[in-house]
Amino acid sequence: MTECIVESLLSRSFGLRPFSEKREIVEGGRPTPELQGLHTTSKRSGKVFIRSFQTSNYDKYKWLAGSSKLNKLFCWPCLLFNSTDKTVLCKKGYDDLANLCNAVNRHEKTKTHLSSCLMNASFGRTRIDMQLDEQDRQHISAHNLVVHKNREVLRRFIDVVCFLGKQELSFRGRVELEESASRGNYVELIKLLSAYDPTLEQHLHTATVFSGLSNRIQNDLIIAVKDVMLKAIKDEVMRSPFAPISLDETSDVKTLSQLTTIVRYVNPDGKAMERFLGFTDVSEDRTAARMKQEVGKTLNEYGCGEKLIAQTYDGASVMSGELSGLQTRVREDYPHALFIHCCGHALNLVLVQAVSSTKECRIFFKTATGLSSFFHASSKRTYLLDTVVGRRIPTGTAVRWHYQSRLIHAVLETRAKLLEVFEYIIENDDEFDGTMLNEVRGYRQVLADFQFVFCLKIFSEIFGLTDVLYNIIQSKQFDIVFCVTKVRETKDKIQEQRTKCVDYWNFTSSIVKVALKRGQSEEDVKASFRQMFFCVVDTVVVQIDSRFESLNSRAFVSLLDHSKHELYSRNFPERELQSLQDSYGTFFNLQALKK
Template identity: 35%
Template structure:
């Protein structure tokens, strides 16, 4: 048994609202708990020592004051009974007896105490309305709380809008000096201040009140808002993918400014609204391992929530991460899990760029293409260099065109045609006394390359190869739906490349290169220079030549090995005279799990082929035309969605933009921070973001996610 009954301790264990009516009446009619507390507080001011003792007169001076014998703390009776907030005076107890008088007066004048005192007064006047008084006090508190939450949420829209604006425009968030005294505190802080300044007056006043505890412009807040926005995008995309019938993936890579190989994954599908979309799933660092096993694990990890084993119908890869040495193994591993995932060459990629990347495994080729890619920037970065070139070459080809080149095959073709003129350009820049050091240094480097027989030989070799593959690329771009023609052109290029793999062709190319510059007989073997005979030189470059002609056909074979499976993507107008039985059989063989009724599919296609309205339509337009009647043409509509989903059928008229190009462009211009993927996703998916803002409670969703993070200093969730 406790020697003293401590009412305060009882009330803390079981709230007053849960007491029986009799117990409530007994408490309200009895004396308040007024124990003498054990206080031994000493303070030293200058040379004097003061001892603070507990004064029982505090209980009479402040009628609302009570105490706990066992806790040795002071409490407020009205707050203990009425308040729904956990404060010092209602739950934790006050024991700072060095400042007790000031604290008592401060609490007595607070709005929370006044509200609780008013409720307590009503309780004492009418004991039968205790529960109503408590409920009313709680209602008033919740109303006031929710009004504050509403202001907080309205303010939170401002930093969210700032993040969206900067992310969509691909602008930097932070400045070099973000101090208050700085003229430019960074784009985010300046933009947020501008948004606040044009906000309604109540938001401006509210911001002044909360600015000291939550300004909303710190780097942490920025990152958290970015994360919440991206989570909303990811949730929408994930639901969209789960609802679609099938999808394909595109894997590409670029190197960011930190020289890390960033692998990007894009997923492509037709959504329930009949719209062909490409969604960016993110960047992934693949610098540590580019093996087929590592890339396979990465891809399957990204697709594990999307039922990829039955829905994945197409796959395409590009970039150094999936060079020819790993390409075959990677796509084969995916096919083991998803047998319907045909491997295709995405027409967003230039054929010669793909072939160049396949040759990067050959060191001499990698050095060669690094030199080639440096020529357009050499002229682009200096109008003076361009003027020199224009004065010599511009009579035939304006050299300003060089600054717009994106294809190394065009650069190689230009070098091959203007060999002597370019040497003259570099010589004139070197001899010009007004040329800057960078121009002289780079011109000397290019001129040395033009006298290097190995460089000359590779110019001749790749000019021959790219001349053929450029024609193939043009055919694949313009005739992508004529699969028979594409297959014929691919086989033709492979045959031509194989014909060039012989001794006679090599000697002709060798002599052509020798006519442009002299053959060096001295070569480095480590740090030592050795002199080789002509036969030894020929043998050395023969090995290089045959290695190139082994690599490129292998890459073409690997990239187009599944082309035979795509007969069903041919233009429909060719089927009006003769039904494509072979294509239907091909479809049945590879996509038997996708189509449930092939007889119905055949009947629907026959009806479409016989209608003049549909005969000249390409699949994209035909799909849009059949969208309203997709319940009638159920299987045919599914086939059109499949055709558009596979990346090989992508042509310029079917996409207003290239997702891959936007990723690469953004990656080159962004900062090397951890939020790279999230910022890229905001930039790339700006069209989707605009749709979500219009059709969804987007800002509320972002704020709710933000509110559920830890350490929120302002209330953002309404009380019920």
């Protein structure tokens, strides 16, 4: 007996079958057997009537199907595509021929039947799973488009953050309300870009949740950029064979002590890099032990402990002290981390000590600095300088003391003209206020003071020598031997100044007259000035020996000077190679280098 397809669909629904089987069932069409066993018996007026199924119903109702095995009628589309419908024509089958007409008319008007007929008619032309896949593709495509747009907008925000950071510009404004004239560089720069960028403009006009302009978003972007940069630096440091570290401590605008951390290394392209890692607040504890903790933290985070070959700090004792300073503590754990002190900074500290050697010197430099500030305080005073003196009085700085030489030289050379300026101001007192006149009288007296002029001459000569040395050590970066020679020559020349004290005295006496107190002889005054002079010279000599002593052990740096390689091929630098062996012998194959 042939299998009844209706009975098979009732036991295993159409939806659970593979597509190939579904297509075969649909293409086979609805079953339309004669159903001879389907009849209905009814009584009317004492008579018995028997209704038999007529196959003409199949033609009348194109959706009607029959089961020869079950002798029942079914809705073929609903049987296939509406497995959730529990009506008789869909699940149990219909066999009441007396009410067949009413039953089929009610059924074919239902939504489920109409939907099933539509699905039956379109089956094979458009697959449901293909439609779902197409919807998924469209949804994914739309989602990707939104993601791409958001990434483009975010990329513009990141570019603005990087631009402001690179240009060292502030992000925020004083008042960032929408009605403010200026909402800060970040917001105003984004608004400017949006005028020429449709993508950014559309985002700013349509954004409801994330506009990208809030302070919190700015902070998040800054932190994200920082994290990416530090990760890139960390990756490069990890691949680098060596990594010196540099620390410096300074105070910010809030008078908090900030520790600056810098790492140096050679990137994979062979280029020397210097990267700033950040600030650390060390206001609470600025001891060498606390600084060592920060060094250890940085070395562990960037994996460069075993690569540490040098450490660079300022000249403060907490950093560079040989007994308990930071550089000594670090070398306890990393013996190859040689302490390198900037030669220019070392020379600056030499001059600082010289200036601070005596009370007279400290007063002298404060007065000279005040003189410079006096003329820079107003345009009218500057105009007098330009008119009478013909040049400006440069300003000094406490950070770079070699700049003070310009101030000292200028005051010494223009002393007579400056006196003319002060005389003019005093004679035309009606044009100036009383406070200024008092300052002018004081500075006029200072320029006529023997001690002030004597100090001008001393430091003019000393700064003349140290200026030459400063230019040399700034330009001869690799020729350590040459720098050591010039340091020694400068020290010798300064030491020779001890023999010229009489010359300085005579020079000053020819300009101004020494003032003697009651009961004081000229020899007594000369002896006191000689003592001050020797103190300044001796301080400079001793400080040069102390600050530049380590240069002798850094002779190997001159091996990096490629301009001397041809010379080295004829006259091999044994001293420099020995210096390298003493400092970093375990890192190099010295025999291979020598060849």
